[in-house]
Amino acid sequence: MNDRAMIAAMAMQGLMEWAYEVDLSPVHVAEMSVTFADALLAELSKTDQQNKKVESDWVEWNGGECPVHEDAIIEYRLRNSMFSIKGFRAKHLQWNHHNNRSDIVAYRIIADQDSCKTR
Template identity: 40%
Template structure:
């Protein structure tokens, strides 16, 4: 399997955008396009070798429902959340409470005794 790179992601975004304008399968294409748009900044940061924080420039919540994440605000504060991420204001308004970065917190394996 070929690894998805930022360049391949950009190419796929362009291809899906072309398909949207020439097709009546727009809903499926739009979902794929959204996924690639979410993936692109993550891939670019990984390729630049920049830690596990993902810069956020504002928009719809990029964290899938049920996923635990840590978020960083413009004022420097951080919060770890596993619920309510989708109701936070992810769009930027120029306040200290703007979310400027996030990172996914991997789930810890639980053994058969219920311990992590």
């Protein structure tokens, strides 16, 4: 079971426990469950679309010479982190890989595109 399915199952169980405590009829519980499931699926779909848009800006990086203009302001991700770091000029970063936690594995340009042309 993936994380999203587990969260949905836990939320549904909480709804069922609450419905039992307040003594709702099985018909009301079924109607609420369907409404809840529809709302949850709609929200998950919306989140997926937002994540795809954000993720589409990222360029996977396998190491080598700096891939952008040295004065480009970028955001980057390191091998050891799910979080990104932003606001650094490309020339101040280590672009080569050394097979350690601090290797840059993805980047995206966050400054004006005119001043950040790809080499």
